[in-house]
Amino acid sequence: MNLTRQIEQYLPSQLLELVQNISRQAAEQGQRVYLVGGVVRDMLLGYPNFDLDLVVEGDAVKLSQQVAEAGQARLLAHHRFGTAKLKYQNFTLDLATARKETYARPGALPTVTFGTLKDDLIRRDFSINAMAVSLAREDYGQLIDPCQGKDDLEQGLIRILHPESFSDDATRILRGVCYQQRFGFEFEAQTAQLLKRDIPMLDTISGDRIRHELEHIFEEERPELAIKRLGDLGVLHRINPFLTGDGWIADKFDKARRLKKPNQLSPLYFCLLSYPLGERDIDQFLARLNVPAKLSRAVRDTLRIKAGLTLLGRPSLKPSEIYYLLCGYEPLAILANAIATESSTVQRHLQLFLTKLRYVKTSLGGEELKALGIPAGPQMGKVLQALYKAKLDGEVRTRSDEKKLALSLTLKLER
């Protein structure tokens, strides 16, 4: 099957010219270049995807060096893996030397040797990701599909390429559910059976790799679909017994999205996913997923705030009291609680902190107080604190209000 017409319609012309150019340079060295993986799958489905992965039969690093020198690209190469990234102004291209993989033991990173395009395709996760399109002049546009991925795409099936696939690399369980939900596909019957059989193999996977796949899921339009399925299958439970994927998560993820803060969305989902954990379970969870420091802080704070929510639910709280209850916590954790809580009072208090209280500043600082004759030292500290509290509670508004209060406080303190 030849896809020349589809490629030309699908890829933006700038990108098309670029990959054709790379393919020409490869040909001069007797190498061949193919489009592979997600872009081929999405082109056949008619979904946009301009994250291009190219496989090179030959030497991807050497080819990328040449391409970078000839064009306006920045090169990031990994000689050991035979991979390279070419960064252009508007996009990046990933190039990889075709490779063959063997697994020394389940869950281990594979032993890699260089191979043919077919070797490279049959080591992949699912048939729908194991297709390539040739960019070489001799067979330009030819679909290479050794695992019948196109049939599976048409039938809406997620299929692994050999029975030990999930056990070799159990991250494929998470990946499979992600694609299944993204495309509304089914698992092919044997794949479904093996997936269930191999859920315990998740124990062989490092924390970083599991977390990375969860973050891959968090990039989905509606990640709660995959999270729910992972919950139903017992995958979340295997990662941590307290994680659930029930309707609560769906509702909260939806609320998180409606805030329209794309940069914070992934860590926010992560905090919401952690929300059912108790404070005592948190260390084990963070260690299992090797969560980096900043995100760990946000998760810990999320659960600490949750533990103190009764205090935050008192309707009579003054703004300054809200401020001092929350000022030591990560804003992301406060936001997660604002989404998670069912109490409208708590929510109001958390939002007040996030939108207003945390930005409050007094007009007068130490220098101005000195000019008013208040000596530096503990006394000034007390005045500054009292000023701040009064400002939070709206008891002083203007600079002259602050001056008046500072002077009267000083008199009181001197008495």
Ligand code: ATP
């Ligand atoms: P997405 O649209 O989700 O990014 P993608 O196909 O581009 O889909 P990536 O995670 O970017 O997925 O990976 C690129 C390709 O690498 C996949 O298409 C797949 O063929 C292969 N791949 C990724 N992870 C694995 C894995 N764990 N085992 C085997 N092949 C994998």
Ligand code: MG
């Ligand atoms: Mg991708």
